[in-house]
Amino acid sequence: MSRAQDANRSFFPFGNPFRMMSPKGTKISSQLLSVLHAFEANLEERLKKLTPKSKDEILSLSWMTLAMRALCESHNDIKTLITELELPVHDWDEKWIDVYLDISVKLLDLCIAFSSELSRLSHGHLLLQCALHNLGSSSTKQYDRACSSLDGWKQHIGSGNPRIEKCGSILDDLLGSLDLPKVKKSAKGKVLMQAMYGVKVLTVFVCSVFAAAFSGSTKTKLDVSEIYSWAPTFKGLQDLVNEEIRVRFSSGRFTVLNELESVDSSVKELYPVIQVVVDSVQMESLAKIVAELGRSTEKLSQGLDLLTKEVDGFFQVVLTGRDALLSSLRSGATVIHNNIGGNRDAQILS
Template sequence: MSRPQDPHRPFLPFGNPFRMLLPKGSYLGPKLLALLNSFEETLAERLKRLKPRDREDVLSLSWMRSALESLCGIHTDIKTLITALELPVCDWDDKWIDVYLDNSLNLLDICIAFTSEISQLNQGRLFLQCALHNLSGDSNKSVRALSSLDGWRQHISSRNPRLENCFSIMDGLSQTLDLPKIKSSAKGKVLMRAIYAVKVVTVYVCSIFTAAFSGSAKKLMDLQVPDTCLWADAFASLQTFVNTEIRCIYSSGRATVLKELEVVDASVKKLYPIVQNEVNPIEAQMLQNLISDLVKTEGKLSQGLDLLSNVVDNFFKIVLTGRDALLGNLRIGGNASDSVITNKAEGQALR
C-alpha cells in the first residue's frame, strides 16, 4: 500500500505476513486446508466479478454499489468460516479481539462519513429541483433558477468535514495490516489468514470511496498481496485496472469524478448560459431539450445515490452485528478479559 505522499510506491512495511502466520513446518489438516481454500477461492471469484468491464464503469455509482455489495458478501463469508472453524471466542487470543474491536469501530466511523457525504450530495439535488421547478413556469422565474444553479455549483464544490476524520481513520487502518504470530493454533492460523484477506480488501474498497468523495487520488491505496494467497492475482488485476483509471480521471482535471454527478454537472453547464440570457424563439426549443436532459440525469443521480446509501447502511449493519455478536459471546463465555474488552468497547462507543 502506498503512503499518501507517494501513491505509486507499494506499501508493505511489515514484510510478508505469512512468514509470521504460516512459518516453515506449519501444517494444516485436510479439513482446515479445504475451509481456507474455499474461502480464498470464493474471494477470488468476487474480485474477478468486481473488475469493471469498461473504463467508464469506474467511479460510477452503480459500480461503487457493486464494490460495497461485494464487501458485504466477503464479511458474511468470514462469519461463515468462523462458524465452520468451530473456534470458540473464548479461545481467541486477546490481541485478535482487540484488533477486531478497534477495526470494526473504525469501519463504523467510515460508514458514517460515507453516509454523510451521500446525504450532502442528495442535499445538492434540492438546488436542481428548485431550478427545474422555476424553469417549468414563466420566464420571470429565470433569476430564481439561476440562483438555484449557482447554489448547486457551490454545493458540489464544497468539502465535507467528516471526510477529514475518515482520512485519518484510513491511515490508521493501513498500519494494522500486519498479523500477530500464531505459534500453535492451526485454526488460529486459518482465522488470521482469512481476517488478513478481509482487511486488505476492505481497506482498499474504502480507499476508492475516499478518493471518489474527496476529489483527490492521494488517498487511493496500492497494496501488495503475497503470492501464496489464492486471491492475489484477482486482487492485483482489479487494483491495477481501477487505480490506473481513477488516477487518469483526476489527472484530466475534472471538477467532479462520480460519473452520474459529472453528467448532471455537464447538463447544468449547458443550461446555465441559455437561462442567463434572454431566450429567443430559436433557443426556446434548445432550452426545453436541455431541461429535459437535466430531469433525466438528475433522476439517475437520485436513484444511484439512494441505492448506494442502502448498501452503505447494510454494510454498517453487518459490521455492527458482527461486533455485537463477538461481545455477546465474550460475556457468555466468561473470559477473564471480558470486562476489560467490554469496558473498552463501551468507552469507544461513547466517543
C-alpha cells in the same frame, strides 16, 4: 468537492502491514485447507465481479454499490467461516480479539463518514429539483431563480465535508493496526487469520476508493503476495481502478464521480442557453438540455439512495459482528483489553 492535493500520498506510514503468515508451525489438515480454499474462491469471484469491463464504469455509484455489497458478503463469510471451523470465541487468542475490535471500530467510523457524505450529496438534489421546476417556465424571472438554484447546487457539492476529510487519518490508523497476529499452535487459527487477511485487503481497498471518490485527495496501493490465489485478480482490479483515479484527478474535472459529472455537464450547457432564449429554436434547445438534466438528476438520486442502503447495511454487519463478539466474551467471562488499541490494562467481563 475538494481538489486533489495529495492524490499520490501513501497509506503506508509504518511500512506494509500485510505480512504473510509464516508457513512453519502447525500443519493445516486437508479438510481445513478445503474450507480455506472455498472461502478464497468466493473472495476471488467477488473481485472478478468488481473488475469493470470498461473503465467508464469505475467510480460510478453503481460500481460503488457493488463494491460495498461485496464487503457485506465477505464480512458475513467470515462469520460463517468461524462456525465451520468450530472455533468459538472463548478459544480465540487475545490478540485476535484486539485486532477484530480495533478494526471494527475504525470501519464504523468510515461508514459514518461515507453516510454523511452521501446525505450531503442527496441534499443537493433538492436544489436541482428547484432549478428544474423553475426551468419549466418561460419567464425570465424564473430562469434567474433556476440559475440561483444551480449556483447553489454547485457551491454545495463543491464544499468540503469534515468527516470525509478525516478518512485519510482513519485509514492510516487502520493500516497501522492490520499486522496479522502470528499463530503458532492453532491450525484453525491460521485458516481464520489467512481468510481475514483477504477480507482486510478488500475492505481497505474499497474504503480507500470511496475516500478518493468523495474527497479527491487520497488513494493507496496494496502489495499482495502472489502466494494467495486471488492476488492476480486483485492486482488487476487495483491497477485498473487506481489508474482511472489518477487520470481523473489530473484532468481537472469538477468531480470524479460519473453521475455528478453528468449533472455538472448539463448545468454547464444550460447557462449560455438560458441567457439568450428569445425564439422557438432556442426554446427547443433549452427543452432538450432540461430534459437531459432531469434524467441525470434522477439517476444521481437513485444511485445515492441505493449506495446509502448498502453503506448502512455494511455498518450493521460490522456492528452486529462486534456486538456478537462482545456478548460471547461476556457470557464466557473472557479477559479482553479495555481501551482497544491503547491502554493494555485488562478487564474481566462477566
